Amino acid sequence: MSRPTPRARAAAFALGTALLAGLTGCDWPDVSMSPGIAAEAAAAEAADETAEPSSDAADETAADEVAVQDAVPAAATPSESARPAGDLDAGSLTRALPAGDRTVVVDYWTADQATTWTAAGDKTVQLSAHVEGGDGETEVLVTRFAATTDDGTARVLAAEDRGEFALMPPFSYTTALTLTDATPTATSLTLTVQFDLLVETEPGSSRYFRQTVLDTLELPLLQEDPS
Structure with missing residues (x-):
């Protein structure tokens, strides 16, 4: 078998370098979660936030209801409200x-x-x-x-x-x-x-x-x- 010539060795080295550089510059795809599963998880999280208001919002709603009840005067009985001053x-x-x-x-x-x-x-x-x-x-x-x-x-x-x-x-x-x-x-x-x-x-x-x-x-x- 004949030995490769210096020109052939140089060509082989250049080809290997080019292949290595191409592999290094490529990004591997993200395979941690498929696109369908990710979308379902995001939708479920949004539904939970809508269905369950924060405790602060619930407290504010309850306080508003109490304030409205306090603002409404107690109704007088018919006999008291109908009686004029004497x-x-x-x-x-x-x-x-x-x-x-x-x-x-x-x-x-x-x-x-x-x-x-x-x-x-x-x-x-x-x-x-x-x-x-x-x-x-x-x-x-x-x-x-x-x-x-x-x-x-x-x-x-x-x-x-x-x-x-x-x-x-x-x-x-x-x-x-x-x-x-x-x-x-x-x-x-x-x-x-x-x-x-x-x-x-x-x-x-x-x-x-x-x-x-x-x-x-x-x-x-x-x-x-x-x-």
Whole structure:
């Protein structure tokens, strides 16, 4: 067998170098996971994130619901929401009623809880009246006192007093009224009081003229639960 010539050896060496360089510059494909499996894994991860919100988001949603509930006021019962304010809700009331050059001052009060009054049952109202103003010497008498109630259906005379009672200082006219049952469907009572006065024309004359003084109180009633 003949030995290769120097030219042949050089050609073989050059060919080997070229082949080695080509193999070194190539990248091997990634075979760690097939394309189909990778896509399925990504889709499953996205579905989990959508179906399960973060704990922070859940906490914020719960806090918003609590805030909305706190902002909504509690609904009043029908009887409470329908009842308007009454003249004796505070327990007492003072009225100043003009009577010529004088004023008849009437103080009303009750020991009951007026805000709980209903059509059924007695309701007690007390009053005291006196005169202010004038010359202080002219005689003023109450010759008739009357109190009536009106519930929109029935009108009742609650009290009547006929006599001659001194009303000038330091005297006053005081009485107590018992308001009996009203019509079951009534929503309020109107209490009207009337003072018929005799006023002396001049001190010591024993001659009088008549004055009538009226006043009205509104007393709302709670509606009773039919059950």
